[in-house]
Amino acid sequence: MRNALREIALPVFAIVAALLLFGLLVAFAGVDPVAVWVTLFKGAFGDWFSWQNTLQRAAPLMLTALCVAIPARAGLVIIGGEGALVLGGLACAALAHAVPLPANVIGTVLVCIAGAFAGGLWIMLAGRLRQYRGINETISSLLLAYIAIGIFKHLVEGVLRDPASLNKPSTYPLPEALLIGGIGGSDIHWGLVIGIVACIGLGLWLRITASGFAIRVVGGNPRTAQLVGLPATKLILAACGIGGACAGVAGAVEVAAVHTNANASLIAGYGYAGILVSFIARHNPIAIIPVAILFGGFGAAGSLLQRRLGLPDASVLVLQGIAFVLILASEGLRMIDWKKLSAKTIAAGSAQKTNTVEAA
Amino acid sequence: MTADQWVALVAGIVGGALRVGAPFLFVSLGECLTEKSGRINLGLEGVLVLSAMAAFGGAYFTGSPWLGVLIGACAGAALALLHGLLCSLDGVNDVATGIALMLFGTGLAFYLGKPLIQPQAPQIPAIPLGDWSDNPVVRSALQLNALVPVGLLLAVFLWWGFARTRAGLLVRMAGDSANATRALGYSVAGIRIAATTAGGFIAGLGGASLTLFYPGSWNEGISSGQGLIAVALVIFARWSPLRCVGAAFLFGGAGAIGPALQSVGVGWGYHLFNTVPYVLTLVILVITCKPGSVAIGSPGELSSTR
Numbered sequence: 001m002r003n004a005l006r007e008i009a010l011p012v013f014a015i016v017a018a019l020l021l022f023g024l025l026v027a028f029a030g031v032d033p034v035a036v037w038v039t040l041f042k043g044a045f046g047d048w049f050s051w052q053n054t055l056q057r058a059a060p061l062m063l064t065a066l067c068v069a070i071p072a073r074a075g076l077v078i079i080g081g082e083g084a085l086v087l088g089g090l091a092c093a094a095l096a097h098a099v100p101l102p103a104n105v106i107g108t109v110l111v112c113i114a115g116a117f118a119g120g121l122w123i124m125l126a127g128r129l130r131q132y133r134g135i136n137e138t139i140s141s142l143l144l145a146y147i148a149i150g151i152f153k154h155l156v157e158g159v160l161r162d163p164a165s166l167n168k169p170s171t172y173p174l175p176e177a178l179l180i181g182g183i184g185g186s187d188i189h190w191g192l193v194i195g196i197v198a199c200i201g202l203g204l205w206l207r208i209t210a211s212g213f214a215i216r217v218v219g220g221n222p223r224t225a226q227l228v229g230l231p232a233t234k235l236i237l238a239a240c241g242i243g244g245a246c247a248g249v250a251g252a253v254e255v256a257a258v259h260t261n262a263n264a265s266l267i268a269g270y271g272y273a274g275i276l277v278s279f280i281a282r283h284n285p286i287a288i289i290p291v292a293i294l295f296g297g298f299g300a301a302g303s304l305l306q307r308r309l310g311l312p313d314a315s316v317l318v319l320q321g322i323a324f325v326l327i328l329a330s331e332g333l334r335m336i337d338w339k340k341l342s343a344k345t346i347a348a349g350s351a352q353k354t355n356t357v358e359a360a
Numbered sequence: 361m362t363a364d365q366w367v368a369l370v371a372g373i374v375g376g377a378l379r380v381g382a383p384f385l386f387v388s389l390g391e392c393l394t395e396k397s398g399r400i401n402l403g404l405e406g407v408l409v410l411s412a413m414a415a416f417g418g419a420y421f422t423g424s425p426w427l428g429v430l431i432g433a434c435a436g437a438a439l440a441l442l443h444g445l446l447c448s449l450d451g452v453n454d455v456a457t458g459i460a461l462m463l464f465g466t467g468l469a470f471y472l473g474k475p476l477i478q479p480q481a482p483q484i485p486a487i488p489l490g491d492w493s494d495n496p497v498v499r500s501a502l503q504l505n506a507l508v509p510v511g512l513l514l515a516v517f518l519w520w521g522f523a524r525t526r527a528g529l530l531v532r533m534a535g536d537s538a539n540a541t542r543a544l545g546y547s548v549a550g551i552r553i554a555a556t557t558a559g560g561f562i563a564g565l566g567g568a569s570l571t572l573f574y575p576g577s578w579n580e581g582i583s584s585g586q587g588l589i590a591v592a593l594v595i596f597a598r599w600s601p602l603r604c605v606g607a608a609f610l611f612g613g614a615g616a617i618g619p620a621l622q623s624v625g626v627g628w629g630y631h632l633f634n635t636v637p638y639v640l641t642l643v644i645l646v647i648t649c650k651p652g653s654v655a656i657g658s659p660g661e662l663s664s665t666r
Contacts, residue, residue: 077455129642134649138402138455139592143638146585150635157631275459314470314580321464325446328460332449 044297064274082271088248119248376616386566402458406465411567440560
């Protein structure tokens with residue numbers, strides 16, 4: 001119980017500290033920090049309108065965060081979720097344009113599955129490169145993201161372009177019947193439900209199923225996994241595929257619920273913000289839900305900061321960056337505290353260190 | 361295509377290799393130094409963007425491009441120092457910290473750089489390499505960034521430093537065996553922080569050449585992953601500063617194919633040609649990495665190769 005409290009307390013402190021530091025930064029720019037905090041809160045959670053805005057942004061964040069969290073549980077640091085997202089959106093728009101689909105919810109499900117396939121295969125490629133060629137997956141997934149964005153732009157401005165989209169190259173819009181609507185007439189679309197269900201489902205899967213446990217063993221202790229004969233490569237590829245599929249669905253949902261076609265607005269940085277969300281949630285799918293809502297709120301508040309206080313739209317990026325840095329630093333502090341609490345361990349640890357030095 | 365167009369295309373790619381390759385050269389040298397000490401800095405992407413903005417701002421406000429270069433390099437060093445300090449905390453993973461600083465650095469650069477999008481800052485002077493030719497296209501393509509010779513000297517200096525100096529030996533030792541370094545009474549964390557900071561300073565020079573030479577203005581899309589490509593470049597160059605030079609210009613040339621084709625009127629596949637450096641990086645990684653074994657020349661303590 002105490003452990004669980006600390007798990008929550010540390011990131012909360014880090015975020016509070018990030019807000020304080022951010023206040024200091026804007027104070028230097030001559031803006032009243034209290035006004036910034038109030039505006040941030042109002043823009044994110046102040047009224048029904050901001051809640052809608054926040055939850056609309058939280059949906060893709062949950063799914064792109066899963067693209068980091070699930071592979072992370074298998075021991076991989078994947079940061080190319082943005083690539084899976086844009087390809088997911090592209091696949092969704094391409095399928096809707098190229099194939100006559102049933103004009104009902106089945107069609108919508110099919111375009112989302114297309115997105116899942118595109119994203120899943122793309123991230124699985126990073127997993128394959130790691131398992132079969134020994135290439136660091138962090139770097140390869142990022143390179144793949146830039147390649148995906150290039151392919152996306154090439155197709156959206158090329159063969160998939162709707163000639164009617166003059167200023168902003170876009171694909172043909174999705175048929176009305178395939179669009180994902182709002183929940184109960186609000187601006188919050190069903191993507192949020194997909195995100196929450198995916199987070200809870202994958203969280204439970206990791207916790208209670210044998211395959212979920214196997215993935216955690218592969219990620220937590222590869223040596224043990226090898227000893228007990230777990231099919232590490234298959235599990236790692238599965239984790240990449242599932243994570244990538246989530247990010248792909250995020251792209252498909254953005255297309256089917258927000259933009260109605262695939263265009264450059266899809267490249268909005270959700271993939272990168274998802275990295276942050278997953279790390280803060282400590283790669284726990286269920287913890288991703290509140291963190292994604294918080295960061296969706298920051299994103300929603302960004303435009304209000306710009307309009308009310310004249311801060312640049314990148315302010316929110318700074319806040320996110322500070323938060324990320326502090327969260328990681330707090331991980332370090334956790335270790336220090338732990339050491340102080342058990343002085344014995346530290347003595348034993350240094351003795352062991354000396355031993356290894358002598359052995360070396 | 362006519363002969364003139366071919367000449368223009370080749371000149372565009374060669375000139376582009378020198379122009380586009382300059383930031384790659386500095387970032388890969390910085391990353392090389394950092395990785396030699398046993399730490400990886402993915403945050404160099406953030407360093408590159410932040411120092412590009414700082415250099416542009418510095419040059420704009422002081423009126424001197426060289427002061428701008430210095431300010432950019434110092435900004436890069438400051439962010440890298442933060443990376444070094446954070447990573448030396450227990451239980452802090454250098455890959456995660458790098459991603460954090462990448463986001464933080466770009467965020468800070470966009471935030472502080474908002475007012476700099478419009479103005480024009482004084483530029484780093486160009487060394488005309490194309491004066492032998494009568495062709496104006498060739499002449500304009502072969503304008504060499506004055507920082508490039510600095511980068512070449514730096515590469516030789518680093519190569520010599522790693523091989524021949526005490527400091528270089530310490531950096532290599534910290535990278536190969538933290539235990540041996542500790543046994544000899546040196547601080548592994550101290551060496552790594554110093555190497556990371558110096559690496560950030562060098563990468564900062566790359567940021568400066570992004571905004572003060574080519575494309576020569578500050579905007580938010582300025583880097584698009586060049587700092588991360590550097591990480592792959594260093595693997596390709598097998599942690600040798602001299603090979604970093606070749607790798608950087610190869611990638612610069614690859615990145616220049618798209619714009620060079622467009623300049624001679626080939627509009628098709630512009631975005632695809634822009635992905636050539638990334639594809640090339642990936643292909644090279646596929647060729648140079650072997651499953652189950654560590655790349656030749658890789659520092660033993662490097663987390664990304666273990």
